Amino acid sequence: MENSQLLEHIGETKTKKLIDSIQSEYKELQRKQFPKSENLTKTCCVVSVLEKNETEIKSIGMSCVNDLFLDNWGLFLAVLLGGQGGFFSFRQISNVGQNMFVVRNLTKYNETSGAVGAKVQIGQGSTPPTRSDFAIDSAFASSPENSLQNVGTASYQVGLSKITIPIQITPTGGSGSIAEAVLFGQWVQQGTNTIQSFALSRDLISPVVGFVNGQSINLDYGILLN
Amino acid sequence: MVLTDNFGIMFAGLFTVPSTNSDTITGMKDITGSIETIQVKGSSNDQKNFNQSMLNQIQIGKGSTPPNAQDFNIESPFTNGGVEDLRGNVGNGGLDKPLAKILYGAQINPTFGTGGIREVCYFLRMRNSNAVDKTFLMMRNVIPLVSFIAGQAINIDSEVFY
Secondary structure, three states: OOHHHHHHHOOOEOOHHHHHHHHHHHHHHHHHHOOOOOEOEEEEEEEEEEOOOOOEEEEEEEEOOOOEEOHHHHHHHHHHHHOOOOEEEEEOOOOOEEEEEOOOOOOEOOOOOOOOEEEEEEEOOOOOOOOOOOOOOOEOOOOOOOOOEEOOOOEEEOOOOEEEEEEEEOOOOOOEEEEEEEEEEEEEOOOOOOEEEEEEEEEEEEEEEEEOOOOEEEEEEEEEEO | OEEOHHHHHHHHHHOOOOOOOOOEEEEEEOOOOOEEEEEOOOOOOHHHEOOOOOEEEEEEEOOOOOOOOOOOOOOOEOOOOOHHHOOEEOEEEEEEOOOOEEEEEEEEOOOOOOEEEEEEEEEEEEEOOOOOEEEEEEEEEEEEEEEEOOOOOEEEEEEEEO
8 A cells, every 4th residue: 555545544434454454555655665574573654633522534554664763772672572671771762872781780761660662753854764863853832642652461462473552642722733743652761760762663655644633633553563 | 474463562561651660561471371571771770671580492302393472481392301201591692793693592401302393492580570581582483403412512593593
């Protein structure tokens, strides 16, 4: 599926089945375009805008085929899968290196309660993603869509080999066009209980998704397993 | 290579809601097929976190059935009576940032028998929510036949891209 074909879904009812179908087609497109890719994980963020309390899609877009998991994610996986103890320097949202333990320490990244987890931010930037990105390219000016948003409960779908992370944002003041989305880990830095935000993936959204005050912005963030 | 359902269930847990204390996930199968619950963050007892005593292990075997996401153990391990029968700790891990790839591997020095390797399995040994360490199959590869005899060194060098 080319991203422009998504426009065919405007006016349809947004269902989980429809989002699953879009993300599955995206995975197939990936396989065709990058047949030798052994990418462990791939993002596919579907952004749709609905009227509040309604299910009809008013605007829709999704990740571009060459979007990226970032260096932070690679380092996290390398430490987790490579069996490496000790702490490593991750790049937090303000571009400062923060040491973090992933395994086998009393102040690991997931050590404290409550705020550890994931967040997402949407933006209007269109600069192509690079591995060293650490933040959104261009945030919106109006609240709440200008800030990092809590994710909903993530789930894994057996059979589709897909992790789904839902996010819903209701803009209250502004309007705009969503052109990018960044997924963050909310993790504990070494030696403290301070939670920091670490960008894990950055996706450009195409076609851009327009929204106005009072509508409901839905992000269905898919992590597709190889 | 196939990432198992265990991999997906565990990673779904890493993207937990940051404002709640719902800190356990269930559904992963250990190598005996037992369904386990793991704690992904330390809201109740930090020492029970899944990564508190994590070990990364590799095991080789003879099984050639194509891998499936539902797999939870190696298909056919060696039974030579040597170290090649067992899970060995991962080494040589690292990150190649310019090429966006993760490296990990192991060296196994078979001590007794001979054999033909057809499968390579990657395991994580993790703590469950009862603070008991369990072993989980995370990735399974079926490879073209590689033969060995006792005294040779089997080198496994894996790389995955992100």
